[in-house]
Amino acid sequence: MSAGAAGPPSRRRTASERLHDVLLDAAQDVLDREGLAGVTVRAVAREAQVAPMGVYNRFGNKEGLLGALAVRALHGLWHAVDVDRSVDPEPRFRQACDGYRHFALAHPRRYALIFGGGGPVARTGSKASVYGHAVFEVLIELVQDLAGGRTPQGFADVGEAAQVVWTALHGAVHLELGGIGQVSGSQDTYRRLIDLLVRGLR
Amino acid sequence: MSAGAAGPPSRRRTASERLHDVLLDAAQDVLDREGLAGVTVRAVAREAQVAPMGVYNRFGNKEGLLGALAVRALHGLWHAVDVDRSVDPEPRFRQACDGYRHFALAHPRRYALIFGGGGPVARTGSKASVYGHAVFEVLIELVQDLAGGRTPQGFADVGEAAQVVWTALHGAVHLELGGIGQVSGSQDTYRRLIDLLVRGLR
DNA sequence: GCACGCTGTATAACATCGTTCTACAGCGTG
DNA sequence: CACGCTGTAGAACGATGTTATACAGCGTGC
Known part of the structure; x- marks a missing residue:
């Protein structure tokens, strides 16, 4: 200076x-x-x-800075869900879900930056969207292993099932970060949401 | 005054x-x-x-204006999920879910205002949070009727189950509005998410 | 060894934003 | 009819994103 x-x-x-x-x-x-x-x-x-x-x-410009910041945050989120593959499918799935929520609660501002209104992840072709896809692929692999390599019953393909998983995880932590709905006992509610997913995807 | x-x-x-x-x-x-x-x-x-x-x-100030706007938007969202009670529980539940998504897709900016970062709904005590609770209560009633008046199996209470429903609906439309994940076939994916909820909550 | 040009930096300026200040117009009340 | 209160309009202030201008550092030619 x-x-x-x-x-x-x-x-x-x-x-x-x-x-x-x-x-x-x-x-x-x-x-x-x-x-x-x-x-x-x-x-x-x-x-x-x-x-x-x-x-x-x-x-x-500022948008470019925030985009780069979102890429960093997405890398952290990816790291949080990328559990060691030596773990068995179901506990691995659960660990990844817990890691997802843990990241969001530990870095709420970074998580909000990723998924915030009109954020950089939305724009297809941006670096952020590429890293977003990396997270999605981890979810696909998790769901595939959880279902024993087959497409979970009632879904068109594994990608669709993974999308539902992401939907659930994101909805849960986003509402929790926003303090919307039932705020108390979020840990237990999250657990039961995961239970519902495991039951429905196996 | x-x-x-x-x-x-x-x-x-x-x-x-x-x-x-x-x-x-x-x-x-x-x-x-x-x-x-x-x-x-x-x-x-x-x-x-x-x-x-x-x-x-x-x-x-501007925050007050946006708060009042969020109240309006929440009223619209409430109206979208408040299905005629003469319909049977399960179709009523499905209609409400469809109404939720329809509102979000028809008015994406209003939906984003409601749940956007640090929005007015989050602040407890605000008018917006009161209207947010009204939406939540509709969900509670829907879930209760869907489960035949009892607490859905595996949940602590109806409120927790309703929270999971809100989680799923919000996660789905929020990701869809942000263009995150699998963007194609969102209608079908949403349908299957609702199927999973109905199966898990009955 | 030294002047030159290129790259990138620092300073200042511009338009716009949220907000506040100051003066004034409209309407009810004595 | 004059007065006071309320709410309005316009200007003004600090801060923001961005751009324009001037200049310092470093490599490059002799």
Whole structure:
């Protein structure tokens, strides 16, 4: 940062290669600390000790920054559902579901960024949508193994069953994060939702 | 505020009496036409042929306006799930589910306003949260009738089962509106989700 | 060793947003 | 008819996203 009260403003060239990650780290910190509304270009630049223009040089605009942030968040979500394959199908399925909810509750702002209104995941072709598909493929594999390799009864294909699973998980954590409906006993309700899925998909 | 303190109702200006609804109509039009980002205080005031101050006089601030708009939207959602009680339990349940999805697809921006990040429904005590509870109660009644008056097997109480239903409906339409996952054949997928609910709740 | 150009940075400026301030018009009341 | 209260209009303020302008660092030619 310029900083120096006296003397010529030190326009030191920051390490360009790191700037990308530095800005992304800063943006994620601001998001987690102050929410999506607090993520302004100026606030992120301040957090990263950089001029606001750095955001536009690296990410084009604010939307590009949020898109990159969503990719990061999706990677975290993917990691949360990608359970060790040595575990048996049903406990693995349950562990993945628990991991999904755990991620959302641990990083509510990041989860909201992913699925928030008009977010970057929706736009087909974006990096975020590619990572979103990666999460979807994990769900497909989980459902396939849970059903013993066959298409669960009553569904057109495994993808459709996986879509229903995602529907259930997302609906549950999104309503819980929003404080909508019955807020108490969400852990148990979630468990019973998973029970219903396991019963219906096997 | 004067309003109805005591004595005869002091006659306000005709323009004022209608201003509340005029502004709300304008805000809804702008929302449906240009999305939530387009709903600025100035744009709403322009649409309503009024100065921006009118919004602050009637709703306090932009948040108040959006809150009132969310109440309206919730009323529409409630109306969409409130099926005639003369219908038998299961078809009534299915009709309500279809009505839920139909409302969301017909008014995606209004639906997103209701459940969008940090929306007004989340804040307990707000008018919007009261109307949200009304929707929840309709779901409770639907589930109760579907299960023949008893608590569905495997659930702690009817409220928990209704919460699971809401979870499923919301997850489905929210992902569909966001274009996330399998976008093709959403109608059939939704149908199968409802099938799974009916099987698990009866 | 040194001037030059390219890349990317910092500063300042612009349009717009939410919100507030100030002055004024309309309507009921003495 | 004059007065006061309420709500309105217009300007103004701080903050935001974005763009334009000027300039510093670094590689490159001699």
